[in-house]
Amino acid sequence: MTETKLFMDHFYILDDGRVRQFLIVGEDEALLIDTGFPDSHVYEAVQSITDLPVRVVLTHGDMDHAGGMKDFGKCRLHKADWQLIKDGAELEPLQEGDIFQCGEYCLETLEIPGHTYGSVAFFDREKKLLLPGDSVQKDGPIYMFGMHRNLDLYIESQRKLCAIADQVETIIPCHHDYPIGPEYIERNLEDAEALRRGELPGEKHPFMPCFSCKGKWTEFYYDK
Numbered sequence: 571m572t573e574t575k576l577f578m579d580h581f582y583i584l585d586d587g588r589v590r591q592f593l594i595v596g597e598d599e600a601l602l603i604d605t606g607f608p609d610s611h612v613y614e615a616v617q618s619i620t621d622l623p624v625r626v627v628l629t630h631g632d633m634d635h636a637g638g639m640k641d642f643g644k645c646r647l648h649k650a651d652w653q654l655i656k657d658g659a660e661l662e663p664l665q666e667g668d669i670f671q672c673g674e675y676c677l678e679t680l681e682i683p684g685h686t687y688g689s690v691a692f693f694d695r696e697k698k699l700l701l702p703g704d705s706v707q708k709d710g711p712i713y714m715f716g717m718h719r720n721l722d723l724y725i726e727s728q729r730k731l732c733a734i735a736d737q738v739e740t741i742i743p744c745h746h747d748y749p750i751g752p753e754y755i756e757r758n759l760e761d762a763e764a765l766r767r768g769e770l771p772g773e774k775h776p777f778m779p780c781f782s783c784k785g786k787w788t789e790f791y792y793d794k
């Protein structure tokens with residue numbers, strides 16, 4: 571069951587305890603960021619807040635973010651993640667610099683490949699708000715195992731986010747604690763670099779095909 575909460579003016583957080591989405595309600599349309607698992611019933615949660623037409627954008631194509639897409643029709647998703655989508659919505663491309671204006675919010679798309687090849691963050695410069703999908707998290711785990719992930723690109727993308735960290739006040743990841751501060755960008759980078767150097771001890775995950783590698787600040791599920 572997805573619960574809804576007004577987090578700040580016209581900005582709702584939808585959360586089923588596993589993954590969260592964001593809904594901005596403007597004057598004549600709403601903007602939804604991510605759609606949850608197929609059984610998160612995000613469409614119903616959105617309907618409980620607004621009956622305005624809803625534009626949908628996705629932070630990336632993993633199933634816990636794209637699972638409810640087909641209920642909404644058209645969705646914007648970075649082309650590098652289209653291969654992850656098996657059925658459902660009509661996809662439209664999303665890329666660096668795409669701007670989504672809704673009410674007093676203005677979200678700019680930043681490509682941050684690594685967690686998936688098509689991962690993006692949405693950044694509101696005026697509100698100093700960053701929605702990084704799964705790519706910045708406190709504690710983790712950040713999934714970095716499987717064919718569609720790339721640790722080197724992840725590290726590059728964290729460096730790109732570090733460059734704007736001084737313009738960020740609030741980060742709302744899709745999993746675990748929120749809000750978190752901009753210091754977590756550098757913290758995740760520090761841990762990812764240690765992982766890359768083979769310095770994080772890994773423990774075999776009890777049921778997933780990966781190792782749990784704990785850094786100083788966050789944890790990665792990694793397979794190399």
Ligand SMILES: [Zn+2]
Binds near residue numbers: 589632634635745
């Ligand atoms: Zn996720």
